[in-house]
Amino acid sequence: MSSARYPAYQSSDWPTFNELPAHWRVVRGRHLVTIQTGSGDTVDAEDGGQYPFYVRSDTPLRSSGWEFDTRAVLTAGDGAGVAKVFHLVSGKFMAHQRVYVLHDFREVTPEFFFYAFRSMFYLMALDGSAKSTVDSVRRHMIADMPFGIPPIDEQLAIAGYLDHETTQIDALVAKQEELIRHLGERRLAVITTTALRGLRGEEAGQHDVKRWGSSLAVEPWLARAPRSWGVERFKTVCPPRDERNVAGTELMLSLTVKGLLIDRSTMAIQQNASDASIPRYFVTRPGDLVVNPMWLTGGAIGVSDKRGAVSPDYRVFEIAKALDPWYLHAVLRSAPYFDQYRLYTRSNTTFDRRIKQNDLDNLPLPIPPIDEQHAIVEHIDEQTSRIDALIAKAEEHIALAKERRSALITAAVTGQIDIRTARKAS
Template sequence: MVNPATTEFSQLDEGDSVAFMPLEAIWPGSKCDYSRTLPWSPNLSYVQFRRGDVLVPKITPTFEAGRTIVADIPSRVGLASTEVHVVRANEGADPRFLRYTFQSQPFLDEGANSLQGVGNLRRITPRFVQDYRVLDASAEVQAVLCDYLDRETGEIDAIIDRLDGLAEVLRYRAAIVSTRQVCGLFESHDGAQRSVHSPLAGIPEHWGRTKFGYDFTESTERNGDHPPGPLLSISEYRGVELNTRTEGQQASLDVSKYRVVRPGQLAANMMWLNHGGLGVSSLTGYISPDYKAFWISDRFEPRYVHHLFRSSRYIDYFAAIATGVRPNAQRVTKTVLDATPVPLPPRDEQVRIADELDEATARVDAMLTKVADLKALLLERRAALITDVVTGKKEVA
């Protein structure tokens, strides 16, 4: 059954704690988050489900990522995002078999072709899920197939988790090295890094000091009727890059008011500075009108600026000065940014530091690319295995 009634909610008292599954918590394997709860109220508009139901994300691109789960929640019933379909297995059917079927490539391919809606808000319909043909197998055979897939995909998922951990370690170590270099930090004799109280704490005495507003001038150039280049995005991992994503930030039909970015300018997402949402561009293009672009004074080497403001010291500093109610919408205002202290090493030192960090970053990027390639192969293997089993192409003893 798709989106069935969950009568158990009629037995709850208002204020009773129930599990809550927003879309960002719905992931297969170890990424799934069952820790969230909500106090029950009949006025809540979330989707109701019970423990053991199958939750199928219905909106692109979450659907296409195959993020279907069996809801193994701690409470008897739960509430989920309205962007999921609830599927309840019939008596004698194994919900795990439905989950694997909904993660198989034929289901995802057919679903992608049946999405309804426009732009980034297309969804699969409950009718598509209801009518999808599932392999006709007895409960005993389903259990055997699911036990096999649990073992095999569990091993693959464990390797993927280790690869994700390796990628995080690589990024963390790169951030530490970058911070020490661009801020002129050195370890004391006992190996402890000097404590950080401000962006200028512990910098070499011969370095100058300035403020952001003195050396960074906001550019007001807009596209107008003739954009000078393509849409660009600002990645927390890579900085300013060509926007090739099919989800997330997309330009509207009218891009005349979008902000132009030129090579050598600093581009910044003012609501994402505390996550590394800025960088010096090597491209000509345009970014969201909500972002900013800055000309950099001749006193700075642009590559040094790129590494400086993306260092862990400045990310922490931006987090401290940002304001806003929502955790993922902490904005740094232009006035506060202009007052931000900035170290000013001699120009030749900036070039040396930038050269060293460019080389170090290239090495880390190469390792991250290898990790990503291996992860992609494992995910492809996982998807193929699930597809072969749930479609009956692979025999399981």
Template sequence: PYADQVDPIFLYWCLASSLTKGYWLTASFGVTRVSIPIGTVARLPVPEFDCDTQRKIARYLDRETGEIDAMLAQLQSLTHKLQERVRTVQTRAVFGLAESAGHRESESHAALAGIPDHWERTKFGYDFTESAERNGDDPAGPLLSISEYRGVELNTRTDGQQASLDVSKYRVVRPGQLAANMMWLNHGGLGVSSLTGYISPDYKAFWISDRFEPRYVHHLFRSSRYIDYFAAISTGVRPNAQRVTKTVLDATPVPLPPIEEQIRIADELDEATARVDAMLAKVADLKSRLLERRAALITDVVTGKKAVA
């Protein structure tokens, strides 16, 4: 149809459908920055419907996708609440706080406020030793990443950070070591690994002294109190690139409960996070199904496969 015969909202839904995605893929060119010639955009195939039908389709999709989007927003909110709940439970447990203890702004600068009197205190640099091990000519394992929520895991992403062809200088991480993205500590970018592999050369890996239970360490540094603390001591211009220097990290105060208490706390938190992880997996599956339903609905309607009353 001619431009004056196409409803703009109908055109929007055509562009949002899988009908046009294949067209964009075949028409685009470039490697790092994909471009689509303006002439190619002008030749975009649009299903032919009369203007009244186009408006009906547009109104129908506005309404139906709006309902799906509302459900997706609720699921996203539930995801955040579950994750925050884990952070809250973690913080109370790893610092030995009473359930009634609330968050205070001063805790961003006094990380050990309120810990039990019988717990010892140490500093990061006393009990965490940086590992200098690199891949060399023989990678120790697969590429690993540090998830904001899950910690150290296999890097299965097809976008974002990928290893270069030469991984000889990448840092090796071994089970029981603490791996840290020094520019993402204020977002939970660290965790104790259960895997052998390698991470970005810009990250760090630390051996943990035998005074600590590694699982306790994992929950400790990923607690909301330490995330706030790392935000307070980090430096940088960009909000999402705030670095904590090794010198400052070494001076970070760390609680040192008796080892039997560390094991008990770790057991409790492992169980609690496993329950939440199971709920999060169900939420993620439902979100995926809703997104698939949304995409299929748009395509079916704009192509006429599904009639609109």
């Protein structure tokens, strides 16, 4: 980021900036834009509609009708999108009744206002604790919000500079995200190939896996497993554990889509159980298999590494001694098994996508000799640890790039850097 500064500054005690270039003016939002909300409801959305329908999320829906035909900045009025969801739009569109539509720009360009509003509004939306945002945005929060306003030609220069710089940063982020996607595919391939074919990748299997059921996605993989391996039904090696949290003293756990059991108190969105439901929670022990049948297709299946209690909507299973728990973990999180879970689902709704216990019971599982299972687990851990390190490094690059992007925008729209000098230097 350029360190160029304006020659002179004026002091300010606003929460969004403490100084501005001497020739900038402080103007409240009500004097810069007209503040309205939409009139649409989510039920009005129509797939294939001609016009975008902006709701309280990053992804707009579609509508067959429109109510605005203008250049505007949009932001969520309540929900999880408060101070996070922003759109700069142009043309005909529909807006949700809890989406603010800021338009009819006066003394400010839409592009500069978008950058300034998006950069600073989260400070205005804080509830005073500096930790969380308010549940809903009130009109006065936007109307009273102060903006540092430079001359129009300078606004155009700042917006143009930020367009150029953020495009470059976004391209770098996109490359890192693509790298993460490829690394994720490579990780899944390591797990799948090793867990289902062994360390030597044998394909000389002789298992008649069709006896376990028809149209199973895992059949081709099990048919190519080493000849020394057995095949058993899920229910023969994973009996249910029906121990309940009667005393209510167990650590409350939740299963992530990565197959990890985590302490509920550490989750960003708290899921507090009612006192009446706590005794019904299932107790899980280290080495148990835990399944969330409603989110199985998304990855909510894995072996527990800690003792605790999980939702009564989950299922907990003991694992037979013939299986290394972490070998089973790898098998059930391999690509063909995810394909099988999707085949078992009836719908994408919460209830209908629940995997039935009978389907799970009849799922065939490969059973290598126990020593080979241990070796497979060790190999998978070694390979995935390397991949995970690369993923972590890419995620670090993304976080730093996004931090730089945010800091650059804030510095530019509050006059902490002189874009005129920065553009000449670049």
